[in-house]
Amino acid sequence: MHVKGIESWDLAYDGRQALHRTEDGSELYYELRGAGGPVVTLVSTIYVVSTAWRNFTGNLAGDHRLLSYDLRNQGASDGRPAEFAQHTEDLKSLLDDLGIERTYLVGTSISTLICRDFANAHPERVAGLVLVGPPFSPRGSSRRRRIAKSWLAALDAGGPRALFDLIYPLVFGDKAIAEGGSGAYLALRERFLAINSAAQLRANLREALGAGDQVERLTSIEAPTLLLSGDDDFSTTESTLDATAEIMRNAAVEIIRECGHLPYFEQPEAFQDAVARFVASVEEGTFPAPWTAPATEGKDR
Amino acid sequence: MSTPATPLTDEELVLERLVALLEHVAADVLEGPVTDTGPGSLRRLGLTSVKLLEFLVAIEDEFGHVWDDDVEESVIGSLDAMAAHISAAGVAPAPTKRD
Numbered sequence: 485m486h487v488k489g490i491e492s493w494d495l496a497y498d499g500r501q502a503l504h505r506t507e508d509g510s511e512l513y514y515e516l517r518g519a520g521g522p523v524v525t526l527v528s529t530i531y532v533v534s535t536a537w538r539n540f541t542g543n544l545a546g547d548h549r550l551l552s553y554d555l556r557n558q559g560a561s562d563g564r565p566a567e568f569a570q571h572t573e574d575l576k577s578l579l580d581d582l583g584i585e586r587t588y589l590v591g592t593s594i595s596t597l598i599c600r601d602f603a604n605a606h607p608e609r610v611a612g613l614v615l616v617g618p619p620f621s622p623r624g625s626s627r628r629r630r631i632a633k634s635w636l637a638a639l640d641a642g643g644p645r646a647l648f649d650l651i652y653p654l655v656f657g658d659k660a661i662a663e664g665g666s667g668a669y670l671a672l673r674e675r676f677l678a679i680n681s682a683a684q685l686r687a688n689l690r691e692a693l694g695a696g697d698q699v700e701r702l703t704s705i706e707a708p709t710l711l712l713s714g715d716d717d718f719s720t721t722e723s724t725l726d727a728t729a730e731i732m733r734n735a736a737v738e739i740i741r742e743c744g745h746l747p748y749f750e751q752p753e754a755f756q757d758a759v760a761r762f763v764a765s766v767e768e769g770t771f772p773a774p775w776t777a778p779a780t781e782g783k784d785r
Numbered sequence: 786m787s788t789p790a791t792p793l794t795d796e797e798l799v800l801e802r803l804v805a806l807l808e809h810v811a812a813d814v815l816e817g818p819v820t821d822t823g824p825g826s827l828r829r830l831g832l833t834s835v836k837l838l839e840f841l842v843a844i845e846d847e848f849g850h851v852w853d854d855d856v857e858e859s860v861i862g863s864l865d866a867m868a869a870h871i872s873a874a875g876v877a878p879a880p881t882k883r884d
Contacts, residue, residue: 645858666854667838667845668838669854670841670852670854670856670861671834671838671841671861672834673861674828674837674858674861675837677858677862678828678862
């Protein structure tokens with residue numbers, strides 16, 4: 485993450501929005517971009533709203549249709565708090581409404597669990613999965629749950645500011661934090677506080693705590709899956725991802741160097757390249773063996 | 786007989802410069818002059834993260850003020866709070882280099 489890159493970030497809701505109404509009356513904000521090609525649905529997470537994806541997917545938009553949306557109780561979406569499983573039904577409802585029969589899903593952090601559950605519930609709708617910084621492992625997700633509890637405790641004790649201060653040094657890598665300095669920290673903190681209410685964050689964290697940890701949900705996924713992570717990710721390791729790929733039916737691992745939990749923020753070119761290569765390989769029927777990342781992967785480019 | 790205008794305080798001078806600086810940095814997104822300087826004024830302008838970061842960097846250049854992580858969130862959300870913060874830090878407005 486270079487300061488020059490940060491200056492191009494745009495998290496604003498600027499009137500390009502559309503709203504999808506779910507069966508229970510919730511309204512989900514979404515954006516559909518890109519001229520054509522395979523549909524790639526970008527599933528937001530607690531600290532990444534739908535608008536953020538514009539900044540990290542400019543290259544992908546050239547030959548993919550990109551759908552991003554805010555989860556219920558996030559960003560410009562509203563809705564009643566619900567069980568975590570409701571996110572799966574929300575996604576199906578949105579895809580149905582837009583007439584999208586089949587899509588690639590890109591999940592990040594907690595939203596990889598939504599992708600996991602959706603792929604199990606509606607395998608015919610999923611062309612492939614890119615799971616970025618997934619917090620699960622063959623050993624279950626007790627670590628992920630303890631982290632979520634600590635985030636909820638920080639939110640309860642000190643509000644969104646305390647939560648942001650806790651997650652900022654976790655989700656960004658050492659290099660990004662050093663190069664971004666206080667300016668990036670303050671600007672991102674201000675946008676985080678402006679976009680996320682305490683009630684929304686609390687609802688999302690509580691829903692995430694309710695997400696099931698069953699390892700069998702990984703082993704039953706039929707869709708080709710790319711497990712993608714930064715090498716400075718606080719929530720997983722290359723060995724954990726390798727072990728996860730081992731128990732999955734059709735998965736590969738790719739590590740992006742010198743970035744943390746959110747590779748699309750810190751290495752957007754490498755992230756988009758990985759997604760594009762994955763989609764192309766699935767479309768061509770060559771995924772996964774052998775899955776090899778470019779020799780220049782993760783370098784400054 | 787007119788009475789002489791009351792001289793502006795340091796904080797008011799800083800605020801004037803901040804408003805001018807913001808209008809310069811965000812000229813392409815602002816719909817008009819910045820007139821609201823109360824609590825939450827910056828947030829209400831709806832600046833993107835792009836513009837907010839550019840503004841913070843421009844302030845460092847303009848005032849020789851170095852931001853640190855411990856700045857209260859209200860300072861980053863309001864022009865008047867920002868002016869008070871910069872003024873209290875004891876940095877004098879530098880001559881403007883803008884056009």
